[in-house]
Amino acid sequence: MAERIIILGGGVIGLSTAFELRRRGFEVAILEIHSFGGQASGAAAGMLAPYSEIGEDPDDFFRLCLKSLRSFKKWQQDIKEVSQLPFEYTESGSLHCIYHEADLLSMETRQSWQKEFGVEARILEQSALKQLEPELSNEIIGAIHYPEESHVYAPDYVKSLEVACEKSGVELYDHLQEIKLHEWENSIRLTSKDGRVFEGDQLVISSGAWAKEYEDVFSLQFPIYPIRGQICAYQLEPARINHILYSSQGYLVAKENGTLVNGASEDIAGFETSVTEKGIRRLTNWNYHILPFLKQLRPFHQWAGLRPATQDGYPLIGRLQQANRVIFSAGHYRNGILLSPVTAEVVADMVSKQSTSIQMERFAPERFS
Numbered sequence: 001m002a003e004r005i006i007i008l009g010g011g012v013i014g015l016s017t018a019f020e021l022r023r024r025g026f027e028v029a030i031l032e033i034h035s036f037g038g039q040a041s042g043a044a045a046g047m048l049a050p051y052s053e054i055g056e057d058p059d060d061f062f063r064l065c066l067k068s069l070r071s072f073k074k075w076q077q078d079i080k081e082v083s084q085l086p087f088e089y090t091e092s093g094s095l096h097c098i099y100h101e102a103d104l105l106s107m108e109t110r111q112s113w114q115k116e117f118g119v120e121a122r123i124l125e126q127s128a129l130k131q132l133e134p135e136l137s138n139e140i141i142g143a144i145h146y147p148e149e150s151h152v153y154a155p156d157y158v159k160s161l162e163v164a165c166e167k168s169g170v171e172l173y174d175h176l177q178e179i180k181l182h183e184w185e186n187s188i189r190l191t192s193k194d195g196r197v198f199e200g201d202q203l204v205i206s207s208g209a210w211a212k213e214y215e216d217v218f219s220l221q222f223p224i225y226p227i228r229g230q231i232c233a234y235q236l237e238p239a240r241i242n243h244i245l246y247s248s249q250g251y252l253v254a255k256e257n258g259t260l261v262n263g264a265s266e267d268i269a270g271f272e273t274s275v276t277e278k279g280i281r282r283l284t285n286w287n288y289h290i291l292p293f294l295k296q297l298r299p300f301h302q303w304a305g306l307r308p309a310t311q312d313g314y315p316l317i318g319r320l321q322q323a324n325r326v327i328f329s330a331g332h333y334r335n336g337i338l339l340s341p342v343t344a345e346v347v348a349d350m351v352s353k354q355s356t357s358i359q360m361e362r363f364a365p366e367r368f369s
């Protein structure tokens, strides 16, 4: 009989893992205290942009992101095929814009180490850049062009994942409000506030910014904390931008529905997901240095979400040595959408007790304990 896996948390990480485990033949139940995709995953800008995000030397985290980016095309096709619910996946490429001559050197350094990983990256001067994106500000002196970087429309991606899970036979339970873990040594047993009992053979904890609450249960340190991201969107008619526009102060992503998403500020506000004037002003005070026409426009929509940040910036993914039925998979911070396929693959390998081809030691969940 197939093993039964219980997953805690119905964000992009929990849903992706459920989808992958189910197609490998496991019985899967996913338990969510609120609604599926209702937290960070539904709030994300949806960029699949490791080359823009990771500027320092390559490490295992870069390799993890790279693998995920390169598996995304097939992954999103598989989800759409099962869910029959389309979502936007655009291979737009990105332009990482710079404003000062001095930044050129760091761009060249980046380009040279990225080349070793087969990354296509071209440094463009202003005139070439303007041919790709004529609306860019004259303040931008150049950019690095990454044709491979892409984006999804995150709320639709997560919805499609939820439907794919449902159609493939994952048991989905939402609005459980409170879940207690009673047994994890000889089997897995949890109860929800309304008295339902959930039993299984292995447990995956993927509760994002809330995962720290399991520190006391396992007497381990899981230093994960919420970093609020405030973000807004403009309605552009007609759509005028083709690439992800990335800068050190923020990014702009044009979606196929005509919106231009502008993200994202970072602040510490506990588990508060409200939007503040100051947070949005941080975006609107800068974005016209990328696209001058934004100075005349006002965002029509503003929202916020909680990124699950960790003490060292890396996610915590792995089996707990002292609770060997439990796999921890949280703390994906700024890149959880990007990392969803690779996380699902690695966690499914761990559940199956298969060795994984990916270097995961760096992400051991007990490394702080």
Ligand SMILES: Cc1cc2nc3c(=O)[nH]c(=O)nc-3n(C[C@H](O)[C@H](O)[C@H](O)COP(=O)(O)OP(=O)(O)OC[C@H]3O[C@@H](n4cnc5c(N)ncnc54)[C@H](O)[C@@H]3O)c2cc1C
Pocket (backbone or CB within 6 Å): 008, 009, 010, 011, 012, 013, 014, 031, 032, 033, 034, 035, 036, 037, 038, 039, 040, 041, 042, 043, 044, 045, 046, 047, 048, 179, 206, 207, 208, 209, 210, 211, 228, 229, 230, 231, 263, 264, 304, 305, 306, 307, 308, 330, 331, 332, 333, 334, 335, 336, 337, 338, 339
């Ligand atoms: C503004 C913003 C922009 C972003 N842009 C990008 C981007 O462009 N690209 C990218 O790759 N990433 C981006 N991110 C980051 C990305 O959204 C996160 O890394 C990712 O969503 C984390 O997924 P998750 O499933 O771990 O967490 P979440 O989506 O937060 O899901 C965790 C779930 O667990 C539930 N939960 C909590 N406690 C329990 C419990 N005890 N039991 C059961 N369920 C529980 C919660 O209700 C929640 O639904 C962005 C984030 C923000 C906020």
